Every structure is written in C-alpha cells, then in structure tokens.
Amino acid sequence: MERNRKIPTKREMIEQLRSGKISLLPLSFRLLKGGPELGGNFRFDALVEASWRENTARFAVECKSLSTPKAFQDGLNFLKTTSLPKGYLPLLFLPFLSERQLQELEREGINGIDLCGNGVVVVPEMFAVFRSGEKNRFSSSAPIKNIYRKNSSMVGRVFLIRSGYETVQDVWAEINRRNTLVTRWDRKPMSLSTVSKALKTLEEDLITARKDTIRLLQPEGLLEKLRENYVPSTIKERVRLKVPEESVTIGELLMKLSQAIGLPLVAAGTSSVGQYAVMQRGDLFSIYCPRLERLLETLPGSQTDRFPNLELIETEDETVYFDARQEGGFWWASPVQVYLELMAGDKRDQETAEQVKSYILKNLQTVQE
Secondary structure, X not given: OXXXXXXXXXXXXXXXXXXXXXXXXXXXXXXXXXXXXXXXXXXXXXXXXXXXXXXXEEEEEEEOOOOOHHHHHHHHHHXXXXXXXXXXXXXEEEOOOOHHHHXXXXXXXXXXXXXXXXXXXXXXXXXXXXXXXXXXXXXXXXXXXXXXXXXXXXXXXXXXXXXXXXXXXXXXXXXXXXXXXXXXXXXXOOOHHHHHHXXXXXXXXXXXXXXXXXXXXXXXXXXXXXXXXXXXXXXXXXXXXXXXXXXXXXXXXXXXXXXXXXXOOEEOHHHOHHHOOOOOOOOOEEEEEOOHHHHHHHOOOEEOOOOOXXXXXXXXXXXXXXXXXXEOOEEEOOHHHHHHHHHOOOHHHHHHHHHHHHHHHHOOEOOOO
C-alpha cells in the first residue's frame, strides 16, 4: 500500500465510502446517505450498510479527518452519548485506528473502521470482525514534526514545572524566562507561534486541556512522551582536563569564571543526579558550555584523558540549559533533563531515573482550574 499520504478531508473520506473503496474483509460497505444529502439538522456524517453473505447491518457514522487521541476520544464520546436512528448501530470512521483504540472501541461496544484496513465491527448473532496491524499510511497532521524532541520539547517541559497557565502568552513567557541561553546568552526567544502550535499538539494528544486555563492532564504521560522521543544533544566538541582543586572546588571555580566572562555553564544531567536522587557521582564532573574556546583560555589545568576530573561539553542545544537550577554555587541541569539522560543510560541509571521521576511528580506545582 501507498505510505505517508496526505491526511484526507472528511468529504474525501465520505467519497471513499461512496465509491466502495472501504472494506473490512470479509465485510463490504455501501454508503446509504452521506454529505450534503443528509440535510443540515442530521447529526451524523453518513449512513452505511455492511454486508457479509446474506447478513446486513446498518450504521450511523461519525467521521473524523484526524487520527489524534483527541479526535478519537471526541468521536467515541459523541457516539456514546448521541441517540441513534432506529435500526442503526454506531460506527467511528478515522484515517487510522491503532490496536489499542480498536480494543477500547470493542470494550465500549462501538464499531470502528479506518482507511488502512483496520477495524472492529460486531453485530450480535450476525458477524464479528476485528482486524489490526495495518500500518498508518497517512503522515502526521501536526504543525510541528515532533514537539517532544529538541527545542519544541521545552513547551511540554514547562508543564512539568507548573501544571497550569492562564494564557498562551504565560506559557511563552515562562519558557523564555527559564531558557538560560536566552536570559544569559545571545539566543533569540522562542516565538509565540511556535508555542501555540506545540500547545495545539499537546491538546490533540490529550496531554493538556484548554478551558479557562491551559492545564496538564497527564504528567506521567508527558514524561513518557519526552522519554520516547529523546535524542542526545548535538555536541560540537568535548574536552577532558585535570584541574587542580586547592582552595576552591571545581564548581566554585567554574562559577567565578562564568560570571567573569559572561558565559553560561550548566552541569550535565549525569553530573546533576545528586540534586534530585541518591546516587554517587563519579570523579568526572561534566558541564555544558556554548563556547569552549573562551572558557579554555581562562581555565587552569591541562587537557588529558588520564584521570581527568572535568569534562567540558560544547553544545548550543537549548534543552540542556532549560530550567537549570542554581544551588551550592553552581547551575545544575533540570530534573527533567537529568531524568531523560539517565533513562538513555544503563540499567543502574534507569533505576536511579525512577527516583528523579518521583521528585518531578512530587514537586510539580499544581494549579487548580
């Protein structure tokens, strides 16, 4: 089958029913009425008939042109609460239905079909069909390709600091206030339009909801989305040194240099674990820095791979600096950044990540509706 096709409109989906292109073997579907011919007061998008051998059943169709979690839930809720025409059963029609969604439809007693060959249709004492596994042939309709990765992930991350905001502008302001490369470096603030588009996808994914306020619905679900889509930062250069520790600690030394040359420094997630969980940090202290050259000019010590105690990582990835926390004379990575870096590590790191996850959820500032 053709892959990554453009998302169809509702009218185009109804036309596929009309032309007999939709099937769920061994069932075949025939459009009885659909589109403008139904009349303005009719609450359903189409009426169809499914047949197998001598058996036929009729369905009132709710059609959605998106396959987002929100579109699925809205369609399901509509069919559960709306009176059906006499002699008709409910049917949800989407471009794509996942196996989990099909199972939920089956539990709710709602039928469903998609444009990819998946579906569940159950008519007692007549026929029962459940088909899944066909791939989604339609590209994402999200205005941002992946809002859970790279810079756009900061829109989601800000909801793991505080669970609700009054307006889009409030979300935008908080993101840029907590972006160290904006407040202490030369990076341009995230645009309001980028924040708005990311919020729309968060809402479609049922991670947030917008009523009187914009609020977080699924903190653990958001963390899981961030984990699934996490990719390590793009590193321009990595330098390891042996720095003398005499009258001041490495952290204190770095903080003084950071202030003197106007350069933001943040401990890497793996070096910030102790701020949020019980885990012994190794001898190597890793920090993120947007410009290594300026720091190396003033930093005492020698470059070496033999027993180094400081690792400088040059990256301009805004996410590693986002929501950095100042404590004990230094800036530490945010708990979310620590969690994501640990989850990308080995089994011991992942076990420690669970402590950090608990810290994030416990310290989430809950905002009432």
